[in-house]
Amino acid sequence: xxxxxxxxxxxxxxxxxxxxxxxxxxxxxxxxxxxxxxxxxxxxxxxxxxxxxxxxxxxxxxxxxxxxxxxxxxxxxxxxxxxxxxxxxxxxxxxxxxxxxxxxxxxxxxxxxxxxxxxxxxxxxxxxxxxxxxxxxxxxxxxxxxxxxxxxxxxxxxxxxxxxxxxxxxxxxxxxxxxxxxxxxxxxxxxxxxxxxxxxxxxx
Numbered sequence: 001x002x003x004x005x006x007x008x009x010x011x012x013x014x015x016x017x018x019x020x021x022x023x024x025x026x027x028x029x030x031x032x033x034x035x036x037x038x039x040x041x042x043x044x045x046x047x048x049x050x051x052x053x054x055x056x057x058x059x060x061x062x063x064x065x066x067x068x069x070x071x072x073x074x075x076x077x078x079x080x081x082x083x084x085x086x087x088x089x090x091x092x093x094x095x096x097x098x099x100x101x102x103x104x105x106x107x108x109x110x111x112x113x114x115x116x117x118x119x120x121x122x123x124x125x126x127x128x129x130x131x132x133x134x135x136x137x138x139x140x141x142x143x144x145x146x147x148x149x150x151x152x153x154x155x156x157x158x159x160x161x162x163x164x165x166x167x168x169x170x171x172x173x174x175x176x177x178x179x180x181x182x183x184x185x186x187x188x189x190x191x192x193x194x195x196x197x198x199x200x201x202x203x204x
Contacts, residue, residue, distance in 0.1 A: 014130045021134040024151055027166055030173060034150075034163040034181070036060045040071075044165065044178060053178040057082070058185065060163055061154065070182045075175040082183060091179045100179045106187040108194045113187045115139075117176050123147060125184055127191045137188040139180060147171050148181060150188070 025031070032052065034044045042060060044053040057071030073080045073091065080099060083090045090101040097118065104112035106127065115123040122142050129135025132152060139147040150165045165181055167173050 014134065017129045017134040020128055021136055021151060024136060024149070024164065024166065027149075029169050029171075030167040032165040032167065032173065034060065034165060034185075035160055044181065052173050053182065055182045058182065060185075061152070061161055062189075070185075073179055073182045075178050078175070080175070080179060089183055091183055100176060100183060102183060106191040109191065111187075111191065113184060115180050115184055117180070119176065121176075123180055123184075125187055127188060132189070132192060135188060135191070137184075137191070139184070145170070148177060150181065150185070152188070 031047055032044055033047070034042060034055075036042045036059070040057050040059065042055045042058055043051050044055065045051050052075065054074040055070050055072075070082050071084075072082065078094065080091045080093055083092075087105050088102050091099045093099055099118050101116050103114050103116065106113050106125070111124065111126045113125050115125075117123070123139045125137055125139055127135055127137045133154075136149050136151045138149040141147055146168050148165060148167045148171065150163055152161070153164055154161045163185065167177065171177060
């Protein structure tokens with residue numbers, strides 16, 4: 001796995017990526033589901049249905065437009081606002097404190113986005129896949145420890161499409177982690193876009 005942010009897992013073929021994507025439900029950790037509601041509303045829930053986060057402003061599976069960052073995320077009764085900028089967004093608590101800020105963004109096979117958390121931790125988001133249909137985006141901290149991963153699931157036996165999230169066994173679904181999921185998610189779509197179709201350059 002490369003560590004320069006460019007073309008992560010680029011040496012893997014489609015069959016390897018398909019297998020990694022298919023094994024996702026069998027991996028150890030806390031499995032969550034992010035499902036779309038009406039008018040841009042969505043929620044991240046445990047498998048037992050307990051809602052951990054309510055997200056406003058994200059179309060999980062946009063038909064035409066590029067995936068936009070969330071506008072608001074509510075966790076444990078506290079609503080965090082997300083800056084309106086499409087790139088380098090920030091999430092702020094009600095008192096104005098910045099909880100998480102992004103620098104850079106994915107584009108054309110480059111994993112450039114980095115999230116800086118108020119705890120001092122930072123996350124990178126490598127993508128493993130050859131297309132949206134077999135892609136898994138992970139969050140890796142500064143010590144190269146995995147934090148969470150996510151994948152899109154379309155046309156499953158379940159009644160709706162969903163984004164499935166795996167929180168590593170060593171992690172908890174804290175507000176910071178859930179904000180990183182919600183605000184960082186658009187980079188999965190951007191990874192497969194070129195500057196010609198809206199991927200832009202990837203560097204602030």
